[in-house]
Amino acid sequence: MSLAVVPCTDRAVWDGYVDRFQGHPQQLWGWGETxxxxxxxxxxVLVTDDENxxxxxxxxxxxxxxxxxxxxxxxxxxxCSAGDTTxxxxxxxxxxxxxxxxxxxxxxxxxxxxxxxxxxxxxxGFRPSANTVLIPRTLILDLARSxxxxxxxxxxxxxxxxxxxxxxxxxxxxxxxEAELEQVLGIYHETADRAGFGIHEDKYYRDIFAxxxxxxxxxxxxxGEQLLAFVWLSRxxxxxxxxxxxxxxxxxxxxxxxxVKWAALLAMREDGCGRYDFNGxxxxxxxxxxxxxxxxxxxLMGTWEKPLSPLYPVYARAMPAARKGLQAARRLxxxxxxx
Numbered sequence: 309m310s311l312a313v314v315p316c317t318d319r320a321v322w323d324g325y326v327d328r329f330q331g332h333p334q335q336l337w338g339w340g341e342t343x344x345x346x347x348x349x350x351x352x353v354l355v356t357d358d359e360n361x362x363x364x365x366x367x368x369x370x371x372x373x374x375x376x377x378x379x380x381x382x383x384x385x386x387x388c389s390a391g392d393t394t395x396x397x398x399x400x401x402x403x404x405x406x407x408x409x410x411x412x413x414x415x416x417x418x419x420x421x422x423x424x425x426x427x428x429x430x431x432x433g434f435r436p437s438a439n440t441v442l443i444p445r446t447l448i449l450d451l452a453r454s455x456x457x458x459x460x461x462x463x464x465x466x467x468x469x470x471x472x473x474x475x476x477x478x479x480x481x482x483x484x485x486e487a488e489l490e491q492v493l494g495i496y497h498e499t500a501d502r503a504g505f506g507i508h509e510d511k512y513y514r515d516i517f518a519x520x521x522x523x524x525x526x527x528x529x530x531x532g533e534q535l536l537a538f539v540w541l542s543r544x545x546x547x548x549x550x551x552x553x554x555x556x557x558x559x560x561x562x563x564x565x566x567x568v569k570w571a572a573l574l575a576m577r578e579d580g581c582g583r584y585d586f587n588g589x590x591x592x593x594x595x596x597x598x599x600x601x602x603x604x605x606x607x608l609m610g611t612w613e614k615p616l617s618p619l620y621p622v623y624a625r626a627m628p629a630a631r632k633g634l635q636a637a638r639r640l641x642x643x644x645x646x647x
Contacts, residue, residue, distance in 0.1 A: 310357065310358065311355060311356065311357050311362070311395060311399050312355070312356055312357075312358070312399075313353050313354070313355055313356075313399050313400065313402075313403040314353065314354045314355075314356055315351065315352065315353055315354075316352045316353065316354050316364070317352075319337040322337050322352050322364075322366075323336055323337050325354065325361065325364050325387070326364075326387065326544055326545070327544060327545035327546070329363070329364065329387035329388065330387075330544075330545070330546035330547075331364075331384075331385065331387040331418070331544055331546070331547075332383075332384035332385065332387075332418040332544060332546075332547055332549065333384075333520075333523060333524075333541075333542035333543050333544040333547060333548075333549050334366075334383040334384040334385075334442075334542065334549065335364075335365070335366045335383070335384060335385045335387060335544070336366075336520065336523050336542070336544055337352070337366075338516075338519040338520035338521065338523050338524070339366070339383075339516075339519075339520060339523075339542060340352065340366045340368070341515075341519040342512070342515045342516050342519045342520070343368050345515050345519075346508075346512055346515070347370065348368045348369060348370055349368075349369045350366065350367070350368060350369070351366075351367040351369060351407070351408070352364070352365075352366045352367070353365060353367065353400070353403065355386075355388070355392075355395075355396045355399045355400065362388055362389075362392045362395065362396055363386050363387055363388025363389075363392055363393075363396035364385075364386065364387050364388075365382045365385045365386035365387065365396075365400055366382065366383075366385060367380050367381070367382060367400075367404065367408070368380070368381045368382070368383065369381075369408050369410070372411065372623075375619060376411045376617070376619055376622075376623050377409045377410070377411060377617075378408050378409055378410045378411065379410060379411060379412060379414060380404040380408050380410035380412070380413045380414065380616075381413075381414045381415075381416075381441070382400075382413070382414070382415040382416070382417075383416055383441065383442060384416060384417065384418040384442065384549075385415065385416075385417060385418070386400060386415065386417070390423070390424040390425050390428060391428075393425050393428035393429060393432070394428045394429075394431045394432045397413075397415075397428075397429065397432035397433075397434065397614070398432050398433075400413060401413045401432070401433070401614045401616065404616060405616040405617075410616045410617070411615075411616060411617040411619055411620055411623045412613045412614060412615055412616055412617070412620055412623065412624075413434075413613065413614045413616060414437065414439065414611060414612070414613045415429075415434065415611075415612050415613075415614075416440070416441060416442045416444075416608075416609075416610065416611050416612075417429070417608070417609050417612075418547070418608065419608060419609050420606070420607070420608060420609070421444070421607045421608060421609050421610070422607075423609075425609065426609055429609065429612050432614065433614050433615075434612040434613060434614045435612060435613060435614075435615075436610060436611065436612055437611045437612060437613040437624070438611070439611055439613070439624070439627050440610065440611045441611070442587075442588065442611075443587075443588030443589065443590065444607055444608040444609065444610035444611075445588065445589045445605060445606075445607055445608075446585055446586055446587060446588050446589055446605070446606050446607075446608065447585075447586040447589060447598055447599065447601070447602055447604070447605055447606060448583050448584065448585045448586070448606045449573065449583065449584040449586075449601070449602060450582070450583060451548075451573065451576060451577040451581055451582055451583060451584050452582060455574075458573065461601070461602045461603045461604070462600060462601055462602070463600050465600075466566060466600040466601065469563045469566035469567075470566045470567055470569075470570045472563065472566075472567075473529075473562070473563060473564050473566050473567025473568075473570070474567055474570065474571075476562065476564070476567070477531070478529050478530065478531055478536065478562070478564050478567060479529070479530045479531075480527065480528070480529055480530075480567060480568060480571035481527070481528060481530065482525050482526060482527060482528070482575070483525075483526035483527075483528045483535075483538065488528065488535065489513075489514065489517055489526070491528075491534075491535040492513075492526055492528070492535065492538050492540065492554070493510050493513060493514075495535060495536075495537070495538060495554040495555065495556050495559075496513070496538075496552060496554045498554065498556060498557070499553075499554035499555060500554075503592075503593065503594065513540075513552075516542075516551070520542060523542055523543055523544070524540070524541065524542045524543070524551070525540075525541055525543060525575065525576075525579075526538050526539070526540045526541070527539045527541070527568055527571050527572040527575055528568065529559060529564040529565075529567060529568040529571070531558075535556070536555065536556050536558055536559030536562065536564045536568075537553075537554065537555035537556065537559040537564045537565045537567075537568045538552075538553060538554055538555075538568060539552075539553045539568050539569055539571075539572040540552040540553065541572060541576065543576060543579065543581055544581075545580065545581070546581065546582055546583065547581060547582070547583050547584075547585060548572075548576035548579075548581040548583070548584045548585065549585045549587055550572075550584075550585065550586050550587040551587065553565075553568075553569075553594075555568075565597070569601065572584075573601075586598045586601070589605060
């Protein structure tokens with residue numbers, strides 16, 4: 309069987325393959341468009357045997373300082389069957405090397421750590437990496453379950469807070485206008501300041517909203533025209549994935565953050581998604597809040613890299629330090645900007 313890597317340049321065709329392979333929303337065309345506007349270049353490719361499409365991947369390419377040239381990264385991909393994984397990854401690695409001169413091909417698949425995909429990834433020459441972008445420890449809910457089944461996994465206080473919020477006069481609905489989006493950004497800034505985490509510039513979030521469209525719903529809790537809390541998602545046909553969330557001081561008092569999370573779960577189930585990914589668990593207050601919605605955790609495969617250059621060992625040692633330095637610089641700039 310002769311395999312080839314073929315670029316895909318049609319948005320509708322590409323997103324159709326994402327749904328066909330039950331792919332993750334970070335593989336959607338609109339997500340790539342946004343990353344392409346903020347420091348990456350994007351290459352969407354199909355792996356074919358001339359008759360069938362065996363897999364596909366949205367490659368994000370980041371230029372690196374000399375002599376490393378580039379990193380090729382696949383967020384929550386590639387997309388293929390377990391049986392085709394080794395062959396698909398071999399083709400993608402060869403393409404990333406010849407077309408983009410990558411020092412490595414880095415993947416963070418949307419596959420469980422104990423799934424049949426894991427040995428296939430190792431067989432393709434990939435190795436685990438600490439250069440993680442998307443946290444593998446997460447919480448994924450099965451949206452095929454009923455309301456009662458979903459609530460049965462929650463703590464008693466969480467169920468009570470949800471029911472109280474849903475009985476209130478707060479309106480839980482999707483954000484639709486640019487004016488409402490600006491309220492979202494205002495609350496996100498407030499939440500980030502309160503919780504002490506860094507965020508992007510506002511243009512990044514506006515670009516997500518524009519580029520993903522219906523693939524990036526924001527569920528808001530409104531008191532009249534005033535937004536109190538939100539959950540911002542991206543969604544493919546199979547998966548809903550939390551991107552961001554926030555609550556105002558008034559929303560905290562009313563505990564509408566419980567209601568808006570529940571409303572997001574129901575909205576994504578109604579939209580036809582089969583699974584809801586809370587997007588990472590850390591040892592922090594935000595993760596403690598997420599863990600109130602289920603009794604289990606999920607562990608995905610994490611970050612795996614295929615070396616494509618003799619310089620890879622140097623890159624692998626230098627990258628974590630460089631990332632920490634960049635994050636520290638961003639925090640410093642944010643503090644200076646606030647002053």
